[in-house]
Amino acid sequence: MQASGRPTIKDVAKAAGVSPTTVSHALNGKGVVRQETADRIALVAGQIGYRPSPIARGLQNSRLGLLALVIRPLRSLDTFLPEGVDYFLRMAGAASLAAMERGYSMMLVDDPTRPGAPLSATAADAYIVSEPFANDPVLTMLSERHIPFVSVGSDPARRGQFIELATRDWEETELALDHLAEAGAERVALLTGTDQNAWNRESEEAYLAWCERRGQTPDIAAFPEAEGERIGEAAIERFFGAATGTRPDGLFCLTGRHAAGLNAAAHRHGIRVPEDLLLAAGSGALQNRISQPSVTTLDLHPEGIAARAVEVAVHLAEGTPLAVPLEVPRATLDVRESTMRG
């Protein structure tokens, strides 16, 4: 008996009058065991409630069939509530399913670098780190410990240093900006977040380049992701307040929650969407689909991203070569009322 009271393979062996080796063989269908013996062992094992320890088994090849997903932005979002974090929830769910399909379990881990982190936090065979921050300590730690990982979106301070699933932040931003221009916007502003990740940084770079090409003066404001829809009033003040010079007639919000807040605040201030302001959001949330007016968003296809990330993680865990192209599926644009004039 184990300390915890759980019967071990020895207990089964004793009870069945055989050796542990034979129990192992019988229960795993390996080696050669007389049918009669195998049956008896199975019976006895069932009777005394034996279950093989996955930990002891995992010790042989030091693999548990466990993947871990670390969604970094959740740190600053400070919530798992679904409003506006559709993207991450869809990603977590899809990643769990994709892992299951490949014979792995998926663990959601907050921050494995935390001092009090449980044993399991570092026990995964491979890690997926979504949207790491600049010089992200999680990547540093995984790298130092030689734990395989793939990041979704690069660490903006260490591009290309690790295995990363390239996101298409740049082209996605252009997709949205071009759409706003085609819809009739002359002066497009950018509302970004304050997290130091690739999504924010590259989108901003892409926006600046886009403005330069069009000969437009850039107009950027950053608000904390965690504020979500609450930024509405402040953002209206920033872009349309008395102190403002040229007002934008198009706005690209990098997050759906910011867009939702701005959409509602615009209505309160008599700024009509889409007549006065064409509005689009980077990562769509359910409320953007349902709001009045509904808001045009990018669909980044987090399910596709998750599936790809899991595929890579499994290859890393098993040490097989990465035949996979290290990029995510292309985003699509869901055009809605906020960018449809007339």
Place this chain on the structure above:
Amino acid sequence: MQASGRPTIKDVAKAAGVSPTTVSHALNGKGVVRQETADRIALVAGQIGYRPSPIARGLQNSRLGLLALVIRPLRSLDTFLPEGVDYFLRMAGAASLAAMERGYSMMLVDDPTRPGAPLSATAADAYIVSEPFANDPVLTMLSERHIPFVSVGSDPARRGQFIELATRDWEETELALDHLAEAGAERVALLTGTDQNAWNRESEEAYLAWCERRGQTPDIAAFPEAEGERIGEAAIERFFGAATGTRPDGLFCLTGRHAAGLNAAAHRHGIRVPEDLLLAAGSGALQNRISQPSVTTLDLHPEGIAARAVEVAVHLAEGTPLAVPLEVPRATLDVRESTMRG
């Protein structure tokens, strides 16, 4: 060196010219090691990229600090998409956070009874099984293998046989039905799901008892959970079609997705909510909050349920007594336009 190429404690010992024991002591701050030696060991360990194997460590006390959440209804929902499954996503997110706070990781597991299930699927220290089906094989398996678990909502065929967090399906149904009656409904119908779980069963029982008390003829229809909003037309036909005798003027839908579909379909058929039909849903989804008209829902407080379930699971994992009351927080009613006349 390990087979996988990962350095082991022996490698560190060799490189530092000490015994594995001393390495263990030094790295874990146990025993007594001269500062000088400890420093050297730390340095060498860093250099060769040593990381202690959580699996080997876990073997000592056969605990990994890992909890698992099995959300049974996801099987039939067949999706992790957020629409209308707010409840489970909020639950999964909150459970992950609650686990982290208590020094555990949380694993989302599909079905540990599956033949191909990974080692990790059965490696958790304790399991939380949400809304088990009747005679749920997952509960049977966990029970047979003496793996600690708590079910959220009972297995309707085996009530009270296992450790379960009692849900308040009965009183929650009454809360919604009473509200519909107070709002002016004379003939309240019930739209339930087809899953064989406690939520569906007990709600139906509560509804029948409620009808009996009020002297009202019960009117129940069941539609598959997986159909979600697509049930709209069929449900309208069922309750308001030509073949229907007495039409209901109040309707309680057990799921938010069903309610959303019905709400939209009612509008298309000229059935006004709330004027002609008072509508309430059992487990609210975001779209119920945002739809036109918005729909009154119960808030089951999945975060509270998750926190409680994790608390119980941790006690089970650690073998400490359950001082916790085995019941979930009381649901509240979010009254919205669909039940507000005038």
Place this chain on the structure above:
DNA sequence: CTGAAAGCGCTTACAG
């Protein structure tokens, strides 16, 4: 202060 030995619960060559 340091290390040899036993042990955690399994699996796997290998010998009988």
Place this chain on the structure above:
DNA sequence: CTGAAAGCGCTTACAG
């Protein structure tokens, strides 16, 4: 067909 032995990578009394 069955079992003794070694080993997976650690930790932990215990002896020196």
